[in-house]
Amino acid sequence: MSSNPYATPKAAVADAAIAPQGDFIPGGRGVAAGRGWDWIVAGWDLFKKQPGMWVGLIVVAAIIMIVLAVIPFLGSVALMVLGPVFAGGMMLGCRTLEQGGELELGHLFAGFKEKFGALAAAGALYLAGYVVIMVVVMLITGASLFTLMGGGADSGVAMGMVLAILIAMALTVPLAMAIWFAPCLILFNERGAVEAMKESFAACLKNIVPFLLYGVVLFVAAIIASIPFGLGWLVLGPVVAGSIYASYRDIYFTS
Numbered sequence: 001m002s003s004n005p006y007a008t009p010k011a012a013v014a015d016a017a018i019a020p021q022g023d024f025i026p027g028g029r030g031v032a033a034g035r036g037w038d039w040i041v042a043g044w045d046l047f048k049k050q051p052g053m054w055v056g057l058i059v060v061a062a063i064i065m066i067v068l069a070v071i072p073f074l075g076s077v078a079l080m081v082l083g084p085v086f087a088g089g090m091m092l093g094c095r096t097l098e099q100g101g102e103l104e105l106g107h108l109f110a111g112f113k114e115k116f117g118a119l120a121a122a123g124a125l126y127l128a129g130y131v132v133i134m135v136v137v138m139l140i141t142g143a144s145l146f147t148l149m150g151g152g153a154d155s156g157v158a159m160g161m162v163l164a165i166l167i168a169m170a171l172t173v174p175l176a177m178a179i180w181f182a183p184c185l186i187l188f189n190e191r192g193a194v195e196a197m198k199e200s201f202a203a204c205l206k207n208i209v210p211f212l213l214y215g216v217v218l219f220v221a222a223i224i225a226s227i228p229f230g231l232g233w234l235v236l237g238p239v240v241a242g243s244i245y246a247s248y249r250d251i252y253f254t255s
Helices: 035-049 051-069 074-098 105-112 116-149 154-180 182-189 193-206 208-226 233-252
Strands: none
Touching: 035 051, 035 074, 035 208, 035 233, 051 074, 051 105, 051 233, 074 105, 074 116, 074 182, 074 233, 105 116, 116 154, 116 182, 116 193, 154 182, 154 193, 182 193, 182 233, 193 208, 193 233, 208 233
């Protein structure tokens, strides 16, 4: 703290560039399958510390996403590019809670102050990957429609559509793996966008089994959360954010 009584006070969010405590493991490590469940439990524990603030943060984030979504083309582009920026802010909030501090609404926007360029670059790379996937799907779908117009069998068209969906899913998973830990690695470990995404992908690959368990549990939880008009996401959203931070801590730190 500054000894100057006239110095401009600093918000807690602005002090978020300190790396998490513990011994960092470059490249991450493989963990036991059951850790996938533990990440979700850890996310719930972080939510319980300040549930009201978490809900408010998620509501504001949802409003921002809705506003961007209604803007033709540019809104969707901005949403993907800024996704890691907002995610980074949430990771900073999780880190603050873990260290005994208080979550603030300002944490949602903290990524605009800390490593904004690298976080946005990761979002741009994610967008580029998504565009590539969509181009591949459109090419396969277009070929199927061309076959139909040329008098081809409906079964062939159906198979083409199914193939397009399967390929989209197969390509989306590696893209998600690349972005999963990227905000944390950029903010806490001084990684650039490309390096962070490569390291994130490698760490996820080492932990396919715990991530499978994690994904199955969250899939069921997402269905349940979506039933009451999606209100369950006011809780599940913060839990997911906390679980992402917990998985980062578990895989990249020994303590």
